[in-house]
Amino acid sequence: MSGRIERTGSDGRPPETGKGERLADWADGRLGIHALAKANMRKIFPDHWSFMFGEICLYSFLILILTGVYLTLFFEPSGVEVVYHGSYVPLNGVRMTRAYESAVNISLDVRGGLLIRQIHHWAAIVFVAGLLVHMMRVFFTGAFRKPREVNWLFGWTILMLALITGLTGYSLPDDMLSGTGIRFAQGAILSIPVIGTYLSFFLFGGEFPGHDIISRLYPVHVLLLPGIMLGLVVAHLILVFHHKHTQFAGPGRTEKNVVGAPFLPVYMAKAGGFFFLVFGVLAVMGAVATINPLWAIGPYRPDLVSTGAQPDFYLGFSEGLIRVMPGWEINAWGHTLQLGVFIPFMLFPLIMLAIAVYPFIEAWVTGDPREHHIAERPRNAPVRTAIGVAWLALYAVLLVGGGNDLWATHFQISINAITWFVRVGVFVVPALAFVVTKRFCLGLQRRDRDKALHGRESGIVKRLPHGEYVEVHNPLTQAELYTITAHEQPEPYLLGPTVDANGVTRRARRSDRLRARLAQAMYGPGSQIPKPTAEEYRELERGDGHH
Ligand code: HEM
Numbered sequence: 018m019s020g021r022i023e024r025t026g027s028d029g030r031p032p033e034t035g036k037g038e039r040l041a042d043w044a045d046g047r048l049g050i051h052a053l054a055k056a057n058m059r060k061i062f063p064d065h066w067s068f069m070f071g072e073i074c075l076y077s078f079l080i081l082i083l084t085g086v087y088l089t090l091f092f093e094p095s096g097v098e099v100v101y102h103g104s105y106v107p108l109n110g111v112r113m114t115r116a117y118e119s120a121v122n123i124s125l126d127v128r129g130g131l132l133i134r135q136i137h138h139w140a141a142i143v144f145v146a147g148l149l150v151h152m153m154r155v156f157f158t159g160a161f162r163k164p165r166e167v168n169w170l171f172g173w174t175i176l177m178l179a180l181i182t183g184l185t186g187y188s189l190p191d192d193m194l195s196g197t198g199i200r201f202a203q204g205a206i207l208s209i210p211v212i213g214t215y216l217s218f219f220l221f222g223g224e225f226p227g228h229d230i231i232s233r234l235y236p237v238h239v240l241l242l243p244g245i246m247l248g249l250v251v252a253h254l255i256l257v258f259h260h261k262h263t264q265f266a267g268p269g270r271t272e273k274n275v276v277g278a279p280f281l282p283v284y285m286a287k288a289g290g291f292f293f294l295v296f297g298v299l300a301v302m303g304a305v306a307t308i309n310p311l312w313a314i315g316p317y318r319p320d321l322v323s324t325g326a327q328p329d330f331y332l333g334f335s336e337g338l339i340r341v342m343p344g345w346e347i348n349a350w351g352h353t354l355q356l357g358v359f360i361p362f363m364l365f366p367l368i369m370l371a372i373a374v375y376p377f378i379e380a381w382v383t384g385d386p387r388e389h390h391i392a393e394r395p396r397n398a399p400v401r402t403a404i405g406v407a408w409l410a411l412y413a414v415l416l417v418g419g420g421n422d423l424w425a426t427h428f429q430i431s432i433n434a435i436t437w438f439v440r441v442g443v444f445v446v447p448a449l450a451f452v453v454t455k456r457f458c459l460g461l462q463r464r465d466r467d468k469a470l471h472g473r474e475s476g477i478v479k480r481l482p483h484g485e486y487v488e489v490h491n492p493l494t495q496a497e498l499y500t501i502t503a504h505e506q507p508e509p510y511l512l513g514p515t516v517d518a519n520g521v522t523r524r525a526r527r528s529d530r531l532r533a534r535l536a537q538a539m540y541g542p543g544s545q546i547p548k549p550t551a552e553e554y555r556e557l558e559r560g561d562g563h564h
């Protein structure tokens with residue numbers, strides 16, 4: 018039996034053991050957890066504040082499950098129509114679905130119901146925000162590189178499912194906003210050529226809105242999607258364990274070791290504490306900040322739409338795509354192709370897909386087959402960092418487009434001006450963000466080079482005996498010097514000679530030419546400031562020491 022130790026006392030009988038030890042022995046004999054725990058519990062994890070975002074995702078996900086289960090006890094996912102006669106007088110006599118009625122009851126009559134509903138909604142927002150920030154941390158530090166590409170895809174799939182879970186979630190209560198969101202989704206489905214109408218009828222069980230959609234979304238929201246996500250989260254964390262966590266460069270840290278604290282007890286204690294911190298913050302948000310006050314918004318009616326109707330922030334960019342797209346449509350053979358909706362509907366997954374495939378594109382461009390366990394500083398990969406910021410800029414511009422009505426009413430701007438700003442901005446702002454970020458990174462690289470060669474400016478100006486003024490520079494410690502010069506500066510992939518030894522012309526394949534051009538853009542002279550060489554450093558050391 019693995020890991021089990023049979024002990025005897027001096028008289029040959031088993032010694033007296035404590036209750037806890039006997040229980041542990043009993044469990045180990047049946048589950049074999051001793052060897053598993055021994056092998057993993059002391060695993061070392063490196064530390065950095067940015068590694069906390071993954072944990073925020075994990076804890077807010079757990080809180081969503083906990084609060085969601087409570088909501089299922091009272092929520093009735095039914096499209097059946099009723100007339101309200103409850104405790105909220107302004108709605109008395111109003112026709113609504115059972116779903117809406119039960120959500121109003123959860124908010125106003127069920128003990129703790131409003132708090133749990135609001136925690137659930139805030140947790141959803143923090144969860145998706147956490148996912149985006151965590152993903153960006155991984156992106157900007159190159160932590161998606163080999164061997165973590167598959168884990169990147171797992172994470173990305175979780176993000177996509179989280180967006181859909183959020184959409185199905187805020188569609189459930191069937192208030193005015195929910196219905197508007199579902200109508201938006203139905204419009205997008207209708208725009209799919211040929212099958213759009215059939216698909217809509219199939220999903221809604223007939224004409225929109227019908228009576229079926231809430232009861233159909235319900236199992237998807239509470240069981241199917243969270244179930245798949247839970248499986249993926251477990252797989253994601255097993256892979257983080259298996260690959261070991263990346264660490265930032267520093268003295269004593271190599272591609273082959275991990276410097277940090279052990280999982281048990283240090284991280285276990287920290288993680289436990291952090292879980293309660295996240296729960297505490299979400300509970301305070303749920304207690305003091307109103308979110309989706311659906312009793313005030315009213316039940317959904319297909320012939321109405323409220324002003325300022327907005328999706329939750331994470332879907333705002335898809336709304337932006339639709340709002341700023343010109344209303345193009347093609348009418349032919351008695352059919353309408355609604356390009357004004359269909360094009361943005363297709364762009365949405367494409368923008369997301371670009372993130373999914375990025376690690377594979379970068380690996381192809383660099384042609385680098387090695388594993389990477391040292392996280393890069395964003396400045397040392399200027400083009401990647403600039404691509405990330407450009408993506409965020411596009412997201413932000415589209416978010417402005419998605420809230421064009423709010424910008425118009427809050428800042429007294431014409432809605433057409435905002436629409437045109439977004440139409441132009443979609444192309445210009447990401448390009449600008451790319452250029453500025455790249456220059457910024459190069460500037461930071463230059464500063465690192467300067468610091469490595471000349472030390473840190475001390476702010477002390479000295480006058481030398483012959484009258485010259487010099488500023489004193491304090492040299493960096495060896496550890497600091499190592500940290501800022503540890504990164505690699507890869508040579509870009511180059512095309513081989515176009516003429517071989519026999520004088521025969523060899524035309525490079527188009528894909529190779531593209532790869533060489535992209536590699537040049539990523540690692541060519543315009544994208545790297547050469548690190549100081551040991552020779553340059555020694556030369557300065559030999560000099561008179563002031564600069
Ligand atoms: C990643 C996971 C999840 C996300 C992003 C999410 C998001 C949401 C959102 C935004 C709402 C609307 C809340 C409101 O009324 O203002 C909602 C409602 C709801 N969710 Fe979730 N949820 C998740 C997981 C779960 C799970 C695991 C369950 C159940 C086990 C659940 C059960 C419910 C129920 C019953 C409602 C309707 C109650 C109501 O709106 O009053 N959710 N969800």
Ligand code: HEM
Nearest residue numbers: 068070071072074075152155160165169172173176262263
């Ligand atoms: C529910 C969703 C998620 C949970 C609970 C989660 C959790 C975690 C945790 C706890 C870590 C280790 C600590 C850290 O680096 O923050 C981690 C690492 C990682 N995550 Fe996630 N994550 C989620 C979603 C994502 C997403 C959306 C992506 C990317 C698209 C992603 C990609 C990665 C990668 C590549 C690593 C390894 C990073 C490294 O070793 O430096 N994860 N995740």
